[in-house]
Amino acid sequence: MHTSVGLGNPTALKARLYLETTVPSYLAAWPSRDLIRAGHQQITREWWAHRRGDFDVFISQLVLDEAAAGDREAAQGRLRVLSGLPLLDLTLEVGVLANALVISLALPAKAATDAAHIALAAVHGMHFLLTWNCAHIANAERALAIDACCRDHGLDTPVICTPEELMGD
Numbered sequence: 001m002h003t004s005v006g007l008g009n010p011t012a013l014k015a016r017l018y019l020e021t022t023v024p025s026y027l028a029a030w031p032s033r034d035l036i037r038a039g040h041q042q043i044t045r046e047w048w049a050h051r052r053g054d055f056d057v058f059i060s061q062l063v064l065d066e067a068a069a070g071d072r073e074a075a076q077g078r079l080r081v082l083s084g085l086p087l088l089d090l091t092l093e094v095g096v097l098a099n100a101l102v103i104s105l106a107l108p109a110k111a112a113t114d115a116a117h118i119a120l121a122a123v124h125g126m127h128f129l130l131t132w133n134c135a136h137i138a139n140a141e142r143a144l145a146i147d148a149c150c151r152d153h154g155l156d157t158p159v160i161c162t163p164e165e166l167m168g169d
Helices: 022-028 035-050 061-068 072-082 092-104 109-123 140-152
Strands: 015-019 055-060 128-130 159-161
Touching (some): 022 035, 022 061, 055 109, 061 072, 092 140
Parallel strands (some): 015 055, 015 128, 128 159
């Protein structure tokens, strides 16, 4: 018997979600005085507490590397949040798609890791890519180009969204 992925059926397989670095960064960050950032932090905490268990959550070595950078205490908090999550492999296919995304999206060199996050999620068949990076990843103006590039490589594009968009009912 085939079991489909679904969020409302307790006997269904969980949807697979790739967690990009900005999510644990908001989760583990010191409270912000900036109202928008503080709102993102609160939404992230609520998603983590109430929705994370509805998904099979994956990360990559890129997420761990980015999370480990910067202030030592903050990095330790981010790495604690990520502890125990399974890693997706950085394969040759991921590299090929990431390079194609950089070119097709005309991304600056500093955004190559953002393309790699998208590539990791697509190559490994993730249903969702969860991020607060709205400049290069969860960007409606880039969505069609991202989807076209993934399809050109024979891959489905994961739903790229923020925790706010994945809060459920």
